[in-house]
Amino acid sequence: MIIELDNVTTLYDGANVPTITNINLKVKRGDFIGVIGPNAVGKTTLLETINGVLKASRGTVKVFGKDASIDGSEIRKKVGYLPQDVSFDEESPFLVRDVVLMGRYGAMGILKSPKQCDYELVFNALSRIGIMHLADRPVGKLSGGELQKVMFARTVAKTPKVMLLDEPFNNLDMGAREELVEILSKIHKDMNLTTLMIIHEIDYLSKINVCNRVVLMRNGTIAEDTTPTKILKSKTLVESFRRDH
Amino acid sequence: MFLPPFLLWGLAGAVLAGISLGLLSVFVTQMKLSSLSFTMSHAAFAGAALGMLINLDDLVFAMAFALIVAAVLGPLADKAKLHVDVVIGALFPLTIALAFLFISFNADALKGGGMLSLIWGSILALTPFKVVLLAVLSIVLGVVVFLFYKEFSALLMNRKLAEYSGIKTWIFYDSILFLTGAAVALSLRLLGGVLIFVLMVTPAAIASQFSYDLKKIMIVAPAVGAIFCLIGFYASYIIDWPVGCTIAIISTLFFLISVFISPKRRKKFSG
Numbered sequence: 428m429i430i431e432l433d434n435v436t437t438l439y440d441g442a443n444v445p446t447i448t449n450i451n452l453k454v455k456r457g458d459f460i461g462v463i464g465p466n467a468v469g470k471t472t473l474l475e476t477i478n479g480v481l482k483a484s485r486g487t488v489k490v491f492g493k494d495a496s497i498d499g500s501e502i503r504k505k506v507g508y509l510p511q512d513v514s515f516d517e518e519s520p521f522l523v524r525d526v527v528l529m530g531r532y533g534a535m536g537i538l539k540s541p542k543q544c545d546y547e548l549v550f551n552a553l554s555r556i557g558i559m560h561l562a563d564r565p566v567g568k569l570s571g572g573e574l575q576k577v578m579f580a581r582t583v584a585k586t587p588k589v590m591l592l593d594e595p596f597n598n599l600d601m602g603a604r605e606e607l608v609e610i611l612s613k614i615h616k617d618m619n620l621t622t623l624m625i626i627h628e629i630d631y632l633s634k635i636n637v638c639n640r641v642v643l644m645r646n647g648t649i650a651e652d653t654t655p656t657k658i659l660k661s662k663t664l665v666e667s668f669r670r671d672h
Numbered sequence: 673m674f675l676p677p678f679l680l681w682g683l684a685g686a687v688l689a690g691i692s693l694g695l696l697s698v699f700v701t702q703m704k705l706s707s708l709s710f711t712m713s714h715a716a717f718a719g720a721a722l723g724m725l726i727n728l729d730d731l732v733f734a735m736a737f738a739l740i741v742a743a744v745l746g747p748l749a750d751k752a753k754l755h756v757d758v759v760i761g762a763l764f765p766l767t768i769a770l771a772f773l774f775i776s777f778n779a780d781a782l783k784g785g786g787m788l789s790l791i792w793g794s795i796l797a798l799t800p801f802k803v804v805l806l807a808v809l810s811i812v813l814g815v816v817v818f819l820f821y822k823e824f825s826a827l828l829m830n831r832k833l834a835e836y837s838g839i840k841t842w843i844f845y846d847s848i849l850f851l852t853g854a855a856v857a858l859s860l861r862l863l864g865g866v867l868i869f870v871l872m873v874t875p876a877a878i879a880s881q882f883s884y885d886l887k888k889i890m891i892v893a894p895a896v897g898a899i900f901c902l903i904g905f906y907a908s909y910i911i912d913w914p915v916g917c918t919i920a921i922i923s924t925l926f927f928l929i930s931v932f933i934s935p936k937r938r939k940k941f942s943g
Contacts (some may be wrong), residue, residue: 440753480835504838513833518936520702520886521829529826533838538819565884585837 428489429589429621430454430477435486437469437476445484446472447647459615459622459637461655463629464644470625471511473644474591477623478506490589504534507587509578511594511625519567523558523577524549526566530581552584556610571598579607583614590615592624596631605634612637633659675909682862685798686901686915688806689859692813693868694875694897696855698890699848701876702828707760708745708849709872712856713865714767715741720860721774731802735857741767742853746846756849794915798862806858813851817890820844825886867916871897874923881934900926 432452438445447469454460462470475481476488479499488495490502507530515521521529527549528541535541553559558576561569569577575598582590595611596604615622615637626632632641632655641658643651651658675683700708719737723730741763749756817824823844826834834841856868863871879892904919911918931937 478836500835500838500840502838503836508836510832510836513830515830518880518884519829520880520884520889521825522884525825525886526829529829529833530837532822532826532834535822537823540822567884 428453429456429458429491430623431487431489432477432483433487433489435476435483435488437472437481438484439481445647447476450476450486450649452642452649452652454621454623456621457619458640460624460640460642461632461635461638462623462625462642462644463627463632463658464650468644469647470644471593472647474508474593474623474625478503478508478591500533505588507582507585507590509582509590509592509595511597513574513578515567515574517567519565521566522562523564523566523569524553524562526577527552527581527584530585534585548586549580549584552580555583555614556580557606572600572603575599576603576607583618586618588621590620590622590624592622594625594627596626608635608637629658675906679909681800681803682798682915683902683905685803685806685862686905686919687898688803688810689855689863690871690875690897690899690901691894692806692810692855692897693859693863693871694894695813695817695890696848696852697872697874697876697897698879698886698893699824699828700852700872701880702886703756703845703848705757705760706873707757707764708852709856709869710865711760711764711767712738712741712853713860713868714764714771715853716857716860717865718767718771718774719857721771721778725774725778731857731861734860735854737767737770738853738857739850742849743846745849746842750842794861794864802858802861809851809854809858813855816847816851821887821890824848828886862915863919864916867920870920870923871900874927875900878927878930881930881936884936896926 430452431454432450435447435450436445437447450473462473464470472481476483477490477495479488479490479495479502482496482499491505493502495502528545531541531545531548535545550559550562553562556576556579558573558580561573561577566574566577575595579595582592596607599607614620624638626635632638638655641651641653641655642649643653643658700706716734716738719733719735720730722737723733745756745759745763749759752759823834823839826837826839827841827844831841831845852872856872859868875893875896876889878896879889883889883892900919900923904922905915907913907922908915908918
């Protein structure tokens with residue numbers, strides 16, 4: 428197993444109620460899991476507990492066999508995490524290619540400068556996502572959709588073993604979403620990745636044919652762990668999701 | 673224009689302080705910690721005032737106070753889950769209260785102008801030993817930033833994203849706070865608290881008017897800091913104004929000019 432969560436509960440400092448409770452999840456290499464659920468059910472908390480940014484209050488999280496509460500930064504070197512709602516000041520002194528390259532910094536290790544191969548990976552990622560023309564643009568001057576693509580290129584350029592994507596289709600129009608799904612599916616296969624992707628809209632699940640598993644979250648727990656086909660066939664589940672939404 | 677030998681040490685000290693504070697100004701402005709310089713200056717001020725009160729080396733006490741504040745800031749902000757700027761705001765009253773408390777116990781120093789030099793600086797206070805310390809600090813700072821440029825630049829771009837990429841950001845964040853404390857304490861007697869505040873913001877503010885490239889800003893800001901100190905030092909010698917005031921006025925004037933001539937404010941149409 429690449430990722431193993433055993434009875435995991437995560438409670439934020441000062442909170443009385445855990446955001447996620449007693450989560451058991453096993454993810455094997457090559458899985459492409461869609462994590463769906465209404466707002467505030469703990470989807471982002473789940474991803475951040477997996478990459479060790481948040482420490483599980485109870486239970487154990489193992490990624491690549493390492494304990495995420497102890498080796499969080501080591502795990503994050505191999506995990507490409509695309510957070511939602513990243514923003515930059517308009518005057519931020521960073522070009523798009525710097526932002527994408529910086530995704531690789533942790534994995535490069537301390538006291539090591541970027542080499543030719545790192546720059547090549549950056550330009551490959553930019554070209555794959557179709558945003559090569561943005562390489563020398565200041566990152567603070569991008570539109571929401573452009574920035575989302577840049578952050579995705581940053582995740583890809585890292586050449587991770589695991590991708591955690593928090594609503595990657597945010598700020599993208601329908602055309603761009605379809606394009607990104609195609610790229611995402613290809614990258615997942617080509618790079619032999621294991622991917623967990625938060626999707627906000629259940630209807631979108633039928634449009635994207637990339638997930639082999641779907642985890643439906645409700646009230647901080649995993650309500651269903653099944654296949655996309657089963658979840659979409661179950662009228663009760665779809666209706667209850669729409670109601671919660 | 674030749675300077676008397678004793679003033680050359682002052683000039684060397686001012687240029688070195690301009691370099692180190694100019695480089696730190698990039699961190700202070702990008703991390704949105706402009707109040708850091710103010711609090712550090714007052715911590716060093718309180719330390720120096722205590723040193724003067726008990727007739728011991730004010731530099732040692734200024735350094736100790738500034739470093740204590742620097743060492744406390746990062747962990748305290750992490751513990752309190754607050755932005756460092758908020759913690760700085762909470763600590764600032766303590767530093768200024770201690771400074772005034774020690775001054776109130778030492779009326780003689782106030783009359784003699786010793787305390788005033790902590791606000792506006794005094795070139796006469798600079799000994800060759802202190803210049804050497806400033807040179808060591810500038811070199812250490814330059815080497816640390818050069819060696820860990822990758823980590824520092826990721827930190828300055830977005831601390832959370834740097835954390836996600838696997839960098840242990842607290843080490844670099846706290847080391848910048850620590851080096852800032854050392855730079856402020858070493859520069860206090862020469863430049864004074866007011867000028868430290870100017871030099872820890874203005875050089876980066878000027879450099880960033882001309883580039884979107886952090887590397888260029890990090891090269892230009894210390895150069896700008898050094899040039900202001902050089903020009904200000906000579907100008908103060910010629911017109912007989914206090915060094916700190918002269919450099920502060922020149923820096924602010926150049927900042928205003930830079931805003932108006934910045935290529936970033938121009939609209940360019942191609943084709």
